[in-house]
Amino acid sequence: MPSKNVRTAGGVMAMLGVVGVLVLHWMVFFWTPTEANQGIIQRIFYIHMPSAVVAFLAFGIVAICSALYLWLGDDHLDQAAVAAAEGGIVFTTIVLLTGPLWGRIAWGTYWTWEPRLTLTLLLWFIYLGYFLVRASTENPDRGKRFAAVVGIVGALDIPLIHLSVRWFRSLHPGPVVIKPEGPTLAPQMMTTIMVGLVSLLLLFAGIFLIRYTIEVAKQTLDVRDQQARV
Amino acid sequence: MTYLGQVYAIVWKDLLLELRTRERIAAMGAFAVLAGVLFNYSIDATIVRPQDIAAGLIWMTLVFGGLLGIGRTFYLEAQDGAFQGILTSPAPKDAIFLGKTAANFVLLYVVALLVVAVFTLFFGLHLGTSPALLALVLALGALGFVALGTLFSAVSSGTHMGETLLPILVFPLLVPMVIYGVSATSRLLVGRPVAEVAGNLRMLAAFAVLAVFAGAGLFRYVVEE
Amino acid sequence: MPSRPPPRVDLDLPVEASTVPALVTARRVEPAVLSARALTRRYGAVVAVDGIDLDLAAGDFLTIFGPNGAGKTSLLSLLGGRLKPSGGDVHVGGQRLDFGETSWRGRIGVLSHQSFLYGHLTVAENLRFFGRLFGLEDLDERVPERLEQVGLANRGDFLARQLSHGMRQRAALARALLHDPELVLLDEPYTGLDPHAAAVLRGVLSSLKDGARTVVMVTHNLTQGLELANRIAIQVRGRFTWTGERDDVDADAFEHFYHEVVESGRA
Numbered sequence: 053m054p055s056k057n058v059r060t061a062g063g064v065m066a067m068l069g070v071v072g073v074l075v076l077h078w079m080v081f082f083w084t085p086t087e088a089n090q091g092i093i094q095r096i097f098y099i100h101m102p103s104a105v106v107a108f109l110a111f112g113i114v115a116i117c118s119a120l121y122l123w124l125g126d127d128h129l130d131q132a133a134v135a136a137a138e139g140g141i142v143f144t145t146i147v148l149l150t151g152p153l154w155g156r157i158a159w160g161t162y163w164t165w166e167p168r169l170t171l172t173l174l175l176w177f178i179y180l181g182y183f184l185v186r187a188s189t190e191n192p193d194r195g196k197r198f199a200a201v202v203g204i205v206g207a208l209d210i211p212l213i214h215l216s217v218r219w220f221r222s223l224h225p226g227p228v229v230i231k232p233e234g235p236t237l238a239p240q241m242m243t244t245i246m247v248g249l250v251s252l253l254l255l256f257a258g259i260f261l262i263r264y265t266i267e268v269a270k271q272t273l274d275v276r277d278q279q280a281r282v
Numbered sequence: 283m284t285y286l287g288q289v290y291a292i293v294w295k296d297l298l299l300e301l302r303t304r305e306r307i308a309a310m311g312a313f314a315v316l317a318g319v320l321f322n323y324s325i326d327a328t329i330v331r332p333q334d335i336a337a338g339l340i341w342m343t344l345v346f347g348g349l350l351g352i353g354r355t356f357y358l359e360a361q362d363g364a365f366q367g368i369l370t371s372p373a374p375k376d377a378i379f380l381g382k383t384a385a386n387f388v389l390l391y392v393v394a395l396l397v398v399a400v401f402t403l404f405f406g407l408h409l410g411t412s413p414a415l416l417a418l419v420l421a422l423g424a425l426g427f428v429a430l431g432t433l434f435s436a437v438s439s440g441t442h443m444g445e446t447l448l449p450i451l452v453f454p455l456l457v458p459m460v461i462y463g464v465s466a467t468s469r470l471l472v473g474r475p476v477a478e479v480a481g482n483l484r485m486l487a488a489f490a491v492l493a494v495f496a497g498a499g500l501f502r503y504v505v506e507e
Numbered sequence: 508m509p510s511r512p513p514p515r516v517d518l519d520l521p522v523e524a525s526t527v528p529a530l531v532t533a534r535r536v537e538p539a540v541l542s543a544r545a546l547t548r549r550y551g552a553v554v555a556v557d558g559i560d561l562d563l564a565a566g567d568f569l570t571i572f573g574p575n576g577a578g579k580t581s582l583l584s585l586l587g588g589r590l591k592p593s594g595g596d597v598h599v600g601g602q603r604l605d606f607g608e609t610s611w612r613g614r615i616g617v618l619s620h621q622s623f624l625y626g627h628l629t630v631a632e633n634l635r636f637f638g639r640l641f642g643l644e645d646l647d648e649r650v651p652e653r654l655e656q657v658g659l660a661n662r663g664d665f666l667a668r669q670l671s672h673g674m675r676q677r678a679a680l681a682r683a684l685l686h687d688p689e690l691v692l693l694d695e696p697y698t699g700l701d702p703h704a705a706a707v708l709r710g711v712l713s714s715l716k717d718g719a720r721t722v723v724m725v726t727h728n729l730t731q732g733l734e735l736a737n738r739i740a741i742q743v744r745g746r747f748t749w750t751g752e753r754d755d756v757d758a759d760a761f762e763h764f765y766h767e768v769v770e771s772g773r774a
Binding site: 122174177178180181184185188189190191194195197198200201202204205206208209212213215216217219220223 | 430433437438440441442443447450451453454455457458461462465485488489492496500503504506507
Binding site: 284287288290291292294295298299302303358361362363364366367368369370371372373374506507 | 584587588589590591609610612613615617619621622623624625626627628632636637639640641642667682
């Protein structure tokens, strides 16, 4: 069982993350300069981009933990993978919500098949597959193995998907995506982005640790519950 | 060599079973033709020329119809527990995977040729200057598709949801295959030079190799009880 | 891991008091053909096989009795290498069942109540297929020979689905024995067989008692289980609640004895 320290550390990180997000919002609404071309709507970028970083980072954790889980068979690795996956899909959803909102206002349409957003959409479905297989087996250990396979194959394919989607885009250009941060990156914008990244990473890390301890406790209790019944 | 002998035994067994039962080939073949019919009625030829989108239609038919057949890969194995007999034999799990994938590939490739033939007939396609290259594009795409499909067919067979889970698991992963496959096919159908297709072929090959290796490596964890 | 309570000795049994119910069989013959230590299997949180020890020598025929849910099939699957142990290990012919490699699988033959045969292939085709998986070269001689041994000499070209249940079981046995395994595992082989088919099967199984092969059979049927065995075990809730020699057991009183053991094992 992970010590209480892990849980506490998770709580502290999450709190720091929340504080960071509050600071971020203040910066986004009151401090950062407005981008010249896109106007106010560009500010959504400061949530959108860090969320995307976290979403993919989380999946990287899922993939690595999954591979190690299959290799070493340690349940803790599966528990970590699930925790990362849950955090990951939340941030992926945030990306998919903020992206089209931004697109609608900035370029008139919700969905433009922008390569990175498309990749994120596919990532969301890979996460979905991860949870579906994990939950729909009779033998729970088998479900964990299945999910690990989904995580690993997904991670292997994502670079290829990224390449292919970007290549496709180069053939069929859509609305021109102006550099999100504008032609020049004002120092304050850079700071805001960094604050955004750090806060969301902290938030994810905190959620991850807490969720991990919950998953460990859950699986331990399942075992004890069954043993008590015998 | 025993390893190849084991792979070949599985390929032979699967194809022989398919020959005797004709279940999957019938379903996939019928799907191919009927899809063509439905496409004909779903395209307004006064607005869109079917030849312009034929490549896409071919590949989508292949994906949907192919998944029908691949989803049943482990169905016959489950009857009378025959797959347990295979798993408790000395055949390595990756050999079993390769055998299953190879058999599925033969099946799917036959269907692919059927789809191309049917769509050529229905939509008046011209197979361009190098049908051999078209055959290669189809083969590489089919290989990657089949490898992923076989792996995840084993996964979905082990879940409550069964085959209905297969599209959710496989479709996101197929995006590269569809992009490069359709692009190469559409270029070949209009007679573009080989050079324009070479890049796509490389990517399709990379996809196929990755899929086969990943499947072979991970299959043992999927079939483990 | 919490320690297990010591085995219960004071059972009121119609058996010689010198027979000590032991979790480790008293007779240990080196080298054991089949050897299991602290064999455990969990499904998620459920413990199906709970730390079983076992030693069998060449020529032993062990029958395992037990109620439904005792974990008998799981145990057999562990011994046959179909399942990975959650704890402990299995050795066959001195070789550890290591899932990283597969050479030991040639030593084991499995007969389940499922036939492991493809209905749409002939019996001979089925045998040839599995023969190739086992890397056997001389299938042209071996397959007819095996069919002869199980009394299916002229049924080789029948589709498996065309066979009666009893014949299918014998075909399945031919498959299990095709590669001459030193360890044969039988999981409820008599299930669904009418008396005649069961008698035929028993005849074939008795030919397995050739002194060289080791057999483990799991069955519900007390009479059939006692017929061929020289070692007996009763499994309840994942553990061997009682083990002993066939000679130590009175066949007529066995049913009563069995129920007592099962009841006490459940307590």
